[in-house]
Amino acid sequence: MHIxxxxxxxxxxxxxxxxxxxxxxxxxxxxxxxxxxxxxAPDTPVSAIPCNSHATDLSVxxxxxxxxxxxxxxxxxxxxxxxxEAEADFEKGYAINLDGTRFLLExxxxxxxxxPYCPRLVFTSSIAVFGEPLPPAIPDDMAHTPLTxxxxxxxxxxxxxxxxxxxxxxxxxxIRLPTIAVRPGKPNKAASGFFSGIIREPLxxxxxxxxxxxxxxxxxxxxxxxxxxxxxxxxxxxAPLGQRRTLTMPGLSATIAEEIxxxxxxxxxxxxxxxxxxxxxTIARIVAGWPQNFDARRALDLxxxxxxxxxxxxxxxxxxELGGRVAPT
Amino acid sequence: MHIxxxxxxxxxxxxxxxxxxxxxxxxxxxxxxxxxxxxxAPDTPVSAIPCNSHATDLSVxxxxxxxxxxxxxxxxxxxxxxxxEAEADFEKGYAINLDGTRFLLExxxxxxxxxPYCPRLVFTSSIAVFGEPLPPAIPDDMAHTPLTxxxxxxxxxxxxxxxxxxxxxxxxxxIRLPTIAVRPGKPNKAASGFFSGIIREPLxxxxxxxxxxxxxxxxxxxxxxxxxxxxxxxxxxxAPLGQRRTLTMPGLSATIAEEIxxxxxxxxxxxxxxxxxxxxxTIARIVAGWPQNFDARRALDLxxxxxxxxxxxxxxxxxxELGGRVAPT
Numbered sequence: 001m002h003i004x005x006x007x008x009x010x011x012x013x014x015x016x017x018x019x020x021x022x023x024x025x026x027x028x029x030x031x032x033x034x035x036x037x038x039x040x041a042p043d044t045p046v047s048a049i050p051c052n053s054h055a056t057d058l059s060v061x062x063x064x065x066x067x068x069x070x071x072x073x074x075x076x077x078x079x080x081x082x083x084x085e086a087e088a089d090f091e092k093g094y095a096i097n098l099d100g101t102r103f104l105l106e107x108x109x110x111x112x113x114x115x116p117y118c119p120r121l122v123f124t125s126s127i128a129v130f131g132e133p134l135p136p137a138i139p140d141d142m143a144h145t146p147l148t149x150x151x152x153x154x155x156x157x158x159x160x161x162x163x164x165x166x167x168x169x170x171x172x173x174x175i176r177l178p179t180i181a182v183r184p185g186k187p188n189k190a191a192s193g194f195f196s197g198i199i200r201e202p203l204x205x206x207x208x209x210x211x212x213x214x215x216x217x218x219x220x221x222x223x224x225x226x227x228x229x230x231x232x233x234x235x236x237x238x239a240p241l242g243q244r245r246t247l248t249m250p251g252l253s254a255t256i257a258e259e260i261x262x263x264x265x266x267x268x269x270x271x272x273x274x275x276x277x278x279x280x281x282t283i284a285r286i287v288a289g290w291p292q293n294f295d296a297r298r299a300l301d302l303x304x305x306x307x308x309x310x311x312x313x314x315x316x317x318x319x320x321e322l323g324g325r326v327a328p329t
Numbered sequence: 330m331h332i333x334x335x336x337x338x339x340x341x342x343x344x345x346x347x348x349x350x351x352x353x354x355x356x357x358x359x360x361x362x363x364x365x366x367x368x369x370a371p372d373t374p375v376s377a378i379p380c381n382s383h384a385t386d387l388s389v390x391x392x393x394x395x396x397x398x399x400x401x402x403x404x405x406x407x408x409x410x411x412x413x414e415a416e417a418d419f420e421k422g423y424a425i426n427l428d429g430t431r432f433l434l435e436x437x438x439x440x441x442x443x444x445p446y447c448p449r450l451v452f453t454s455s456i457a458v459f460g461e462p463l464p465p466a467i468p469d470d471m472a473h474t475p476l477t478x479x480x481x482x483x484x485x486x487x488x489x490x491x492x493x494x495x496x497x498x499x500x501x502x503x504i505r506l507p508t509i510a511v512r513p514g515k516p517n518k519a520a521s522g523f524f525s526g527i528i529r530e531p532l533x534x535x536x537x538x539x540x541x542x543x544x545x546x547x548x549x550x551x552x553x554x555x556x557x558x559x560x561x562x563x564x565x566x567x568a569p570l571g572q573r574r575t576l577t578m579p580g581l582s583a584t585i586a587e588e589i590x591x592x593x594x595x596x597x598x599x600x601x602x603x604x605x606x607x608x609x610x611t612i613a614r615i616v617a618g619w620p621q622n623f624d625a626r627r628a629l630d631l632x633x634x635x636x637x638x639x640x641x642x643x644x645x646x647x648x649x650e651l652g653g654r655v656a657p658t
Contacts, residue, residue, distance in 0.1 A: 090496065131572060143472045144488070145573055152492040156485050159473070163481040167419065243460060244474055 001026060002033040004072035006058060006104070007079030009038035011183065012124070012226055016076060019227045021047045026074055027235030037067055038079065058100035064107035071111060074120045074234050077104060083128060084190065086150040097153035105160055109169040118171050121161070122233045125174040125246050127219065127291050129155040137293040140248055147289065158246040165238075165245050173233045174246030175299075178221040178306065182317035191286045195220070198259060199314055202274035203267050203326050211280035214257040217292040221251045221306045222316040229304055236302065244298075250306040252313065253293035262310035266318060267326055330355060331362040333401035335387060335433070336408030338367035340512065341453070341555055345405060348556045350376045355403055356564030366396055367408065387429035393436035400440060403449045403563050406433060412457060413519065415479035426482035434489055438498040447500050450490070451562045454503040454575050456548065456620050458484040466622040469577055476618065491574040494567075502562045503575030504628075507550040507635065511646035520615045524549070527588060528643055531603035532596050532655050540609035543586040546621040550580045550635040551645040558633055565631065573627075579635040581642065582622035591639035595647060596655055 003020060007013050017036060024031055034051045036042040041055040056063050058079055068075070079100060086093025101123070111117045128151030129144045144155040161172040183196040187208075194211055195218060201208035221229075229249050238245070264272045296304070307313045318324060332349060336342050346365060354360055363380045365371040370384040385392050387408055397404070408429060415422025430452070440446045457480035458473045473484040490501040512525040516537075523540055524547060530537035550558075558578050567574070593601045625633075636642045647653060 141472045143470045146488070146492070147495070147572055149492050149496070152488050156488050159475070159481050159484050159488075163475070163478050166476070167478070243476055 001029045001031055001073040002035070002070070003031055003074050003076070004035045004037065004067060005042075005076045005078065006037045006056070006067065007077065008036035008042040008053075009040055010078060011185065011223065012180070012230075013038065013042065013076075013078050015223055015227050016078070016230055017042070017045060017051070019231060021045060021049055021051075023231065024049065026231070029073075035067070035070075035072060058103060059095040061103065064100075064103040065110065068104075068107045068111050068119075071117055072119055074122070075104070075108070076230060076234070077101065077121060077123045080124070080154075081150070082190070083126075083148055083150040086153065087148055090149060093149050093153060097150065098156055101157045102160060105164045105170060109164065112169060118168060120234055120238075121170045121172045122230055123157060123161055123172060123174045123246075124230075125158050125176045126151065126154045127176050127178065127248070127294070129158065129176065130291055132289060134291055137253075137295045138248070138291055139295050140244075140298045162243055162245045166243055171238055172245050173236060173238055173241065175229050175233050176246060176248045177226055177229065178219045178249060178251030178294075180223055180226055181220045181313060182222070182321070184223065184317070184321045191283050192290075194283075195256075195259070198256070198275050199263055199317065202263060202271040203314075203318065203322065205274070207274050207276055209278045210256065210275050211278055211283040212256065212287055213279075213284070214260065215255060216284075216287060217253060217255045218287070219251045219253055219291055219294060220310070220313060221249065222313045222320075224316045224320055225251075225306045232304060240302070247299040247302070247304070248294050248296045250296040250300050250304050251294065252307050252310065254310050258310050262314045265311060266314050271326075330358045330360055330402040331364070331399070332360055332403045332405070333364045333366065333396060334371075334405045334407065335366045335385070335396065336406065337365035337371040337382075338369055339407060340514065340552065341509070341559075342367065342371065342405075342407050344552055344556050345407070345559055346371070346374060346380075348560060350374060350378055350380075352560065353378065355560070358402075364396070364401060387432060388424040390432065393429075393432040394439065397433075397436045397440050397448075400446055401448055403451070404433070404437070405559060405563070406430065406450060406452045409453070409483075410479070411519070412455075412477055412479040415482065416477055419478060422478050422482060426479065427485055430486045431489060434493045434499060438493065441498060447497060449563055449567075450499045450501045451559055452486060452490055452501060452503040452575075453559075454487050454505045455480065455483045456505050456507065456577070456623070458487065458505065459620055461618060463620055466582075466624045467577070467620055468624050469573075469627045487575040491572055494574050495572055500567055501574050502565060502567055502570065504558050504562050505575060505577045506555055506558065507548045507578060507580030507623075509552055509555055510549045510642060511551065511650070513552070513646070513650045520612050521619075523612075524585075524588070527585070527604050528592055528646065531592060531600040532643075532647065532651065534603070536603050536605055538607045539585065539604050540607055540612040541585065541616055542608075542613070543589065544584060545613075545616060546582060546584045547616070548580045548582055548620055548623060549639070549642060550578065551642045551649075553645045553649055554580075554635045561633060569631070576628040576631070576633070577623050577625045579625040579629050579633050580623065581636050581639065583639050587639050591643045594640060595643050600655075
């Protein structure tokens with residue numbers, strides 16, 4: 001089968017590409033071609049399976065039609081302007097996150113007009129579709145009250161995905177990912193960056209800043225778990241989803257204190273001493289509005305699995321990013 | 330103040346126009362101009378208040394910009410392709426119900442770019458944003474799981490209205506109307522048509538068909554109540570709405586048996602004998618998927634009021650459409 005990954009140059013896209021090449025199949029179906037697309041052309045990995053790469057701006061009319069012209073069997077749509085940028089640049093957020101997704105859905109529908117075509121479309125949504133007032137554990141049937149333009153755009157795409165699927169134009173499944181930790185790479189300026197930073201930097205012998213209290217609770221999954229969700233969504237029987245095509249993925253609800261305790265078990269007290277407390281009112285206020293826990297019943301019942309403890313998350317990071325070894329501190 | 334009504338040629342639009350002209354004000358603010366727009370130019374009523382009329386297709390780029398070029402203070406957006414047509418013509422439904430609304434929101438935002446502009450926008454949404462599984466009384470915080478393209482489009486517009494309002498581009502309020510009964514005029518082929526027909530036709534000495542069982546329960550408000558909702562929404566303080574900008578309007582949950590009992594009280598047994606039972610499996614199945622009752626707590630707390638009995642609904646019809654008199658039967 002032929003796989004298309006849109007947003008393939010990002011962290012999740014690159015890991016997904018490698019996982020697909022390594023598995024060689026989606027479920028029981030062997031992969032014979034992978035097409036990678038992003039706003040900058042993704043690197044093409046060396047592989048026995050042919051991979052080609054395209055620089056594509058999905059928000060440009062006609063771009064999506066080119067990507068689906070050779071009728072990929074599975075499309076992963078990971079491309080998005082992130083929350084902060086979508087809030088800062090109203091037009092760009094709507095252009096990429098809403099119009100881009102709608103162009104893709106329309107291009108797939110148009111492809112099916114002369115000859116039947118109904119590919120699996122795996123769409124990454126976000127827990128940002130939910131907003132205050134938030135219950136202690138957000139259930140699957142919680143109403144969407146996004147508090148950002150990003151969350152609004154994702155909620156709209158979930159509705160479009162459901163309607164296009166109901167009409168038989170696409171076989172869509174949306175997955176709402178937890179906050180990904182430990183995110184590999186350099187520190188970034190995202191308000192959520194410290195959740196990964198306070199593990200990643202100390203395990204690398206470097207200092208990390210903690211801007212919030214240790215009692216702060218949040219919702220996590222490892223990059224490895226996220227890739228597992230995507231692979232499972234690509235192969236899942238979508239019939240049991242009915243009209244509700246988007247699932248909240250399982251995750252781990254954990255506090256910063258639990259993160260730090262896990263860090264100590266792997267990196268020792270020396271690692272935890274590299275965390276510098278530097279309270280930041282602005283970040284604390286932003287984080288206070290974020291979901292802390294979910295009851296992801298539907299996804300759990302369908303067999304999606306996340307980590308059970310922060311130790312599992314730190315272990316996945318050490319195995320996948322650090323070659324199984326922690327830097328001496 | 331200057332009022333713009335988009336979708337002014339429809340039943341609700343015409344009644345709203347007359348109500349505004351009669352009131353001469355929105356809340357405490359006198360009206361000095363009304364602009365009427367629809368896909369066919371609405372009739373211009375004779376009035377002391379200047380009224381002008383435009384034929385406008387909101388789904389054509391640039392059309393919305395012309396409508397808001399002279400910066401109306403209050404915009405009523407009632408224009409929509411109805412449920413059946415949006416299901417039959419996928420592209421037309423999305424063009425009018427989604428793109429049309431988004432063009433309007435964008436035109437308002439663009440108007441505000443050089444000189445501040447943030448009009449009140451009253452948008453008519455629909456209870457079609459809700460789908461199965463439905464609880465016995467649908468609460469305000471029920472998740473949107475529309476089962477039609479029409480419901481999907483309305484749910485998306487609710488999200489856009491909330492985001493554009495949050496960003497300060499418009500002062501939006503959405504209202505989800507109950508099924509309007511008794512709808513004046515000729516019988517139509519809408520699946521819901523019989524709810525009005527079994528009152529309207531017999532009171533006019535004509536036969537009406539009832540395709541479902543008398544135990545069927547549904548959610549109603551009179552045209553008079555609907556106009557009241559729109560006028561109140563135009564003048565409401567929107568601050569208490571927070572980010573949840575759309576309200577389920579109050580209504581009356583009543584069975585067909587209650588409808589017929591009310592008909593008998595106004596038209597006698599002779600009127601009820603004009604109802605011909607003609608069970609229709611298709612219509613029965615469609616109606617079985619519709620909401621039967623709502624707990625419209627937020628709107629009730631804000632002072633929105635609907636009828637308390639079907640007698641009130643029949644009385645409103647007789648007063649407003651039949652000059653207070655029932656035809657002899």
